[in-house]
Amino acid sequence: MTLGILGGGQLARMLCLDARRMGVQTVVWSGTHEAEPTEGVADLLLKKSFDDCGAQAEFCREVDVVTVEFENIPLETLKSIERQKPLFPSACSIEITQHRSREKEFLKKHEIACAPFAMVNSLADLESAYDQIGPVAVLKTAAFGYDGKGQVKLTHKDQLASAWEAVEGQASVLEGFIDFDCEISVLVARGKDGEVVAFPAAENAHRHHMLDLTIVPARVGQKTLQQAQEVALKLASELDYRGLLAIEFFVEKSGNVLVNEMAPRPHNSGHFTMNGCVTSQFEQQLRAVCGLPLGSPELLTPTVMLNLLGDMWNPHLDTDQIVSTQGAKLHLYGKTDPGVRRKMGHVNFVGEGKLLERAEQLKAQLLGL
Numbered sequence: 001m002t003l004g005i006l007g008g009g010q011l012a013r014m015l016c017l018d019a020r021r022m023g024v025q026t027v028v029w030s031g032t033h034e035a036e037p038t039e040g041v042a043d044l045l046l047k048k049s050f051d052d053c054g055a056q057a058e059f060c061r062e063v064d065v066v067t068v069e070f071e072n073i074p075l076e077t078l079k080s081i082e083r084q085k086p087l088f089p090s091a092c093s094i095e096i097t098q099h100r101s102r103e104k105e106f107l108k109k110h111e112i113a114c115a116p117f118a119m120v121n122s123l124a125d126l127e128s129a130y131d132q133i134g135p136v137a138v139l140k141t142a143a144f145g146y147d148g149k150g151q152v153k154l155t156h157k158d159q160l161a162s163a164w165e166a167v168e169g170q171a172s173v174l175e176g177f178i179d180f181d182c183e184i185s186v187l188v189a190r191g192k193d194g195e196v197v198a199f200p201a202a203e204n205a206h207r208h209h210m211l212d213l214t215i216v217p218a219r220v221g222q223k224t225l226q227q228a229q230e231v232a233l234k235l236a237s238e239l240d241y242r243g244l245l246a247i248e249f250f251v252e253k254s255g256n257v258l259v260n261e262m263a264p265r266p267h268n269s270g271h272f273t274m275n276g277c278v279t280s281q282f283e284q285q286l287r288a289v290c291g292l293p294l295g296s297p298e299l300l301t302p303t304v305m306l307n308l309l310g311d312m313w314n315p316h317l318d319t320d321q322i323v324s325t326q327g328a329k330l331h332l333y334g335k336t337d338p339g340v341r342r343k344m345g346h347v348n349f350v351g352e353g354k355l356l357e358r359a360e361q362l363k364a365q366l367l368g369l
């Protein structure tokens with residue numbers, strides 16, 4: 001069996017490593033000339049753009065089944081691949097998650113709660129949307145937004161014109177600002193014949209709008225956990241999904257959950273599964289996509305995941321410090337240039353004791369605080 005992967009970043013790397021362990025060959029089509037994380041771990045790496053027809057022909061010739069490691073792949077490429085080889089998740093599911101407005105409309109249609117929102121295509125739209133949704137709101141570009149990119153927080157009408165300029169007049173969504181208690185995510189896998197399993201919910205804390213720490217089990221009530229799982233399973237079934245789906249939620253003070261966004265692939269907040277669960281999220285993606293039975297999502301140990309961003313390289317990462325910390329498991333992505341906000345790796349803390357305290361302490365040391 002040969003698995004084709006679209007995208008050559010760290011998520012593809014970790015999928016390749018699990019595939020190799022399980023005897024599945026991998027072909028990565030990175031879409032760019034840079035694919036450091038998958039160098040040496042993919043069986044074949046095509047460093048060509050997604051509109052390169054020759055690369056597409058070669059890719060499709062080599063693979064049995066195809067999946068993605070990120071959603072922003074040109075829709076025409078996805079549809080063309082889907083005509084030649086099984087693609088999981090489908091181009092139709094990926095298309096919904098490529099665009100915030102399509103995603104929100106999908107949630108609305110299926111009566112799944114999310115923050116109040118309105119589509120915005122002009123400054124006049126923004127003004128009337130702000131009248132309905134303000135005074136505290138977030139303007140987000142509809143496409144290509146992640147990790148807080150393409151987002152502007154609004155607290156006053158005076159800020160509308162400059163916010164519209166900041167998003168460069170691109171199609172956007174205005175969302176009500178949620179004064180949440182915390183954020184959680186649930187990863188769900190749906191396999192052949194609709195078999196479905198969900199991983200335990202993860203609690204997520206951010207730094208500079210990027211994921212900083214994931215804590216599992218999430219410190220929320222039973223009702224919240226159940227609601228989030230029900231929504232995740234409902235979404236996977238309404239999408240007639242195959243593969244791994246990540247859903248991020250805001251948990252309101254009342255304990256109710258609102259969907260923030262979804263991703264049609266493994267997710268940074270699911271890295272805890274690599275050392276915390278019977279099956280990692282990557283193995284689960286592989287199983288779902290290749291038509292194998294799904295693995296157990298059981299949590300074997302409480303786990304805290306700390307993201308290693310480039311600002312922890314001073315100018316090198318103190319790996320001795322990490323590996324000598326009790327219960328710390330280091331994962332690096334093979335990137336050589338540590339940009340300040342670049343995701344370079346992560347550490348999972350597992351086992352007995354105060355894992356969060358240990359993670360916070362290590363983070364402070366690595367940041368030189």
Ligand code: AMP
Binds near residue numbers: 209248
């Ligand atoms: P996103 O890229 O939409 O996931 O946003 C990144 C982060 O910004 C989220 O994880 C939240 O911490 C924050 N955020 C985004 N939208 C909202 C909102 N409507 N209300 C409050 N915080 C938000």
